[in-house]
Amino acid sequence: MSIALSSAAAPADAAARPFEPAPLLIAFAVLALAAFSPAALNDGDTWTHVATGQWILAHGAIPRVDPFSYTFAGQPWIAHEWLSEVLMALAYRAAGWSGVALLTGAAAATAIFVMARRAARDLSGIALLALVALAALLVAPSLLARPHILALPLLALWADALFAAREADRAPPIVLVAPMALWANLHGGFAFGLALIAPFALEALLAAAPEARLSVIRDWGLFALASIAAAALTPFGVEGLLFPVRLIGLAHLSEIGEWRPENFAHPGPMELALLALVAFALLRPTRLPWLRVVLLVGLIHMALQHGRHQTLLAMLAPMLLAPAIRPALGQTAPRRLTPASSAVVLAAAAVALVLAGARLAAPIVRHDSASSPIAALSAVPPPLRGEPVLNGYGFGGYLIGAGVRPFVDGRADLYGDAFLDLYGKIAAGDRQALDDALTRWRIAWTIFPPSEPIVAVIDREPGWRRLYADTFAVVQVREDAPGAEGLRQGN
Numbered sequence: 001m002s003i004a005l006s007s008a009a010a011p012a013d014a015a016a017r018p019f020e021p022a023p024l025l026i027a028f029a030v031l032a033l034a035a036f037s038p039a040a041l042n043d044g045d046t047w048t049h050v051a052t053g054q055w056i057l058a059h060g061a062i063p064r065v066d067p068f069s070y071t072f073a074g075q076p077w078i079a080h081e082w083l084s085e086v087l088m089a090l091a092y093r094a095a096g097w098s099g100v101a102l103l104t105g106a107a108a109a110t111a112i113f114v115m116a117r118r119a120a121r122d123l124s125g126i127a128l129l130a131l132v133a134l135a136a137l138l139v140a141p142s143l144l145a146r147p148h149i150l151a152l153p154l155l156a157l158w159a160d161a162l163f164a165a166r167e168a169d170r171a172p173p174i175v176l177v178a179p180m181a182l183w184a185n186l187h188g189g190f191a192f193g194l195a196l197i198a199p200f201a202l203e204a205l206l207a208a209a210p211e212a213r214l215s216v217i218r219d220w221g222l223f224a225l226a227s228i229a230a231a232a233l234t235p236f237g238v239e240g241l242l243f244p245v246r247l248i249g250l251a252h253l254s255e256i257g258e259w260r261p262e263n264f265a266h267p268g269p270m271e272l273a274l275l276a277l278v279a280f281a282l283l284r285p286t287r288l289p290w291l292r293v294v295l296l297v298g299l300i301h302m303a304l305q306h307g308r309h310q311t312l313l314a315m316l317a318p319m320l321l322a323p324a325i326r327p328a329l330g331q332t333a334p335r336r337l338t339p340a341s342s343a344v345v346l347a348a349a350a351v352a353l354v355l356a357g358a359r360l361a362a363p364i365v366r367h368d369s370a371s372s373p374i375a376a377l378s379a380v381p382p383p384l385r386g387e388p389v390l391n392g393y394g395f396g397g398y399l400i401g402a403g404v405r406p407f408v409d410g411r412a413d414l415y416g417d418a419f420l421d422l423y424g425k426i427a428a429g430d431r432q433a434l435d436d437a438l439t440r441w442r443i444a445w446t447i448f449p450p451s452e453p454i455v456a457v458i459d460r461e462p463g464w465r466r467l468y469a470d471t472f473a474v475v476q477v478r479e480d481a482p483g484a485e486g487l488r489q490g491n
Helices: 022-036 045-059 082-119 125-142 152-167 174-186 190-207 210-231 237-248 251-255 269-283 290-305 307-328 342-361 374-378 393-401 412-427 431-440 453-459
Strands: 002-004 287-289 389-391 445-448 464-469 474-478
Touching: 022 082, 022 125, 022 342, 045 082, 045 393, 082 125, 082 152, 082 174, 082 307, 082 342, 125 269, 125 307, 152 174, 152 190, 152 307, 174 190, 174 210, 190 210, 190 237, 190 290, 210 237, 237 412, 251 412, 269 290, 269 307, 287 290, 287 307, 290 307, 374 393, 374 464, 374 474, 389 393, 393 445, 412 431, 412 453, 431 453, 445 453, 453 464, 453 474
Parallel strands: 002 287, 389 445
Antiparallel strands: 445 474, 464 474
């Protein structure tokens, strides 16, 4: 891959390109995957998000302090994803977990479609299908019922608008800051959208004639300032604006699965995408503006450092690479996309309705999983559920969804590094840390995955006994705990 100094701008008189089916095909495949694959609901935080949305709807307010745990009850909490959580709660209210899965699938499919339509300006046929399919594969591991997916269409639209602005050799229109305000209330990924302005603005500045550079600085600078101001239009103001920076600063973030580096022990979408990129660059000389090379390399670095960022790479890489792949394949200049015919629109709507109808006709019933110890919790008598529990990190979301106040859950930003350090020692079976926790919080029962070291430690703890155990969870109870009286007699 060689580096060029020119920008990848489409000619103003570009010829019209016939309708490309690939964006729709891949989008519907993603919608079906989210709607019908159980994996979309396999994250414990989904329970927390729905519960938070339900709390907001019930109280008509956004929580400012933690309303869920007992260890941090009343402590300041920034519910920065509040709008996504309201949408998830409304989807759950309307159609249960099937509604949540459909909402997730619709958001992911929309994002894929927007990204694919941008790539379709330069590519068609098999080349377009392969590029978009690789991007969809990168999204698949993060295709969970979580706010980052609900905000994904805004990332795609934002990036598309920045590319369009460069093609038109102008700054983005100020009206584009409205989606930024929406994005900031949906998910903390808006910070990446703000950061993305910089490389495009710099590219515009370097490409401008000397006499036009002052106006470029003015126009892009005004757009950047307006975008930052729009991102501050949340219930948390400047606190919400700074939240993503503070979150990234948490040392324990790297211990959470989605924030861990890419693991190449087994083949995966990231490896496949990188090998495909290297192979194509070696077989077909490609030219990409140097700033866009820097942006692409930065995105790859982020995706390798944190699995969560593979969705960013999936959305932007096809938009960056399509203009370079087109001439490498010997294809003609980019063409304008013709609007879909009414027949295509009606067919697409029909397919979407069929998928939604099929999902709603067979409502999702949640079963035991690594994040949802349903049977284990049902074995705990109601009076005991109201007593302090020591729980596995991944179970916290389910406990919140079930109305049980957890010791800890997936909101790492709430608990902070010091508390998570302590929790790590407890879960690892550190006797001193465990004994202190049992005494300080008057723990009455525990629920952990059977593989956690703490389970074997409590098995040997005097005055404790197992209440329930299965593949996913072990419940242990203090024999003199309030609400455990009947359990001492074997009930």
